Amino acid sequence: MRAPDGRPIYLDLRHIRLPVTGVISIMHRIFGVLLSFSIPGFVYVFGLSLQGEAGFARAAELLGQGWLIPLYLLLLWGFVHHLLAGIRYLLMDIEIGVAKAPATQSARIIVPLAAVLSLLIALGVWS
Amino acid sequence: MSGYSGMWAWLIQRFSGIYIGLYVVAVALIVAFGGELDAARWQGLFASPLMQAAASVFIVALLFHAWIGLRDVVLDYIHPIAIKIPVLLVILAMLLASGFWFLRALIQVDPT
Numbered sequence: 001m002r003a004p005d006g007r008p009i010y011l012d013l014r015h016i017r018l019p020v021t022g023v024i025s026i027m028h029r030i031f032g033v034l035l036s037f038s039i040p041g042f043v044y045v046f047g048l049s050l051q052g053e054a055g056f057a058r059a060a061e062l063l064g065q066g067w068l069i070p071l072y073l074l075l076l077w078g079f080v081h082h083l084l085a086g087i088r089y090l091l092m093d094i095e096i097g098v099a100k101a102p103a104t105q106s107a108r109i110i111v112p113l114a115a116v117l118s119l120l121i122a123l124g125v126w127s
Numbered sequence: 128m129s130g131y132s133g134m135w136a137w138l139i140q141r142f143s144g145i146y147i148g149l150y151v152v153a154v155a156l157i158v159a160f161g162g163e164l165d166a167a168r169w170q171g172l173f174a175s176p177l178m179q180a181a182a183s184v185f186i187v188a189l190l191f192h193a194w195i196g197l198r199d200v201v202l203d204y205i206h207p208i209a210i211k212i213p214v215l216l217v218i219l220a221m222l223l224a225s226g227f228w229f230l231r232a233l234i235q236v237d238p239t
Contacts, residue, residue: 033200036193036222043186043225047232049166050173056166079151086144093141125159 024107028085031078038075073122080121081114140195143188150185174236186229190222 003009010016018026049059088106092098097106157172158164172178197218205211 029200032193032196036197036218039189039193040221040225040228043229043232047228050170050232050236052170052237053166056169083148083151086148090141090145 020107031082077118080118143192146188
């Protein structure tokens with residue numbers, strides 16, 4: 001591939017090693033998109049759950065289907081990751097942890113922390 | 128468009144993000160540690176004036192946050208205008224419909 005000025009562009013995703021700061025960033029994006037598209041579903045079930053005893057029971061029945069559990073885990077992980085990575089960006093906005101070393105370190109901590117924290121929350125909810 | 132339009136998106140994205148984080152964590156804690164969750168407690172929670180106000184602000188913050196975020200992603204990856212504009216319109220319709228549905232549900236809450 002070449003840019004308009006003839007400079008070659010190398011975009012083979014299999015060979016680009018994304019640094020951890022890039023990983024946390026692209027995950028923030030992907031999870032953000034995923035969470036956005038879950039909004040209509042959540043709003044629908046939320047609306048049902050507020051409609052008396054019957055609506056609440058219907059919402060609980062809809063949410064209680066076992067095949068949805070992987071989706072919940074993904075959305076939970078997405079939310080926790082998006083929240084922690086978002087706090088990291090907010091701190092950078094007030095110039096905390098912007099330099100390369102601390103930014104790498106915080107990304108190295110947050111990426112696994114978000115996954116572990118989501119798992120702990122899931123275990124807490126389902127026990 | 129004024130030269131400040133990008134600054135507004137940037138600011139709104141940050142403040143809405145802070146509010147969404149606080150609200151979701153607060154509601155999760157209330158639900159998790161408030162005892163057995165049945166229809167009466169759940170609907171009573173959302174019928175209270177404070178929660179009605181907090182939830183209304185939440186859905187507005189959430190829709191702005193999702194719109195600005197999705198718009199950024201679409202503008203980064205989809206370049207032909209003939210695709211970009213319809214995609215943005217579909218996203219806008221999805222978010223607006225969700226917002227009206229949420230507010231409608233919130234107003235009509237019928238505590239058991």
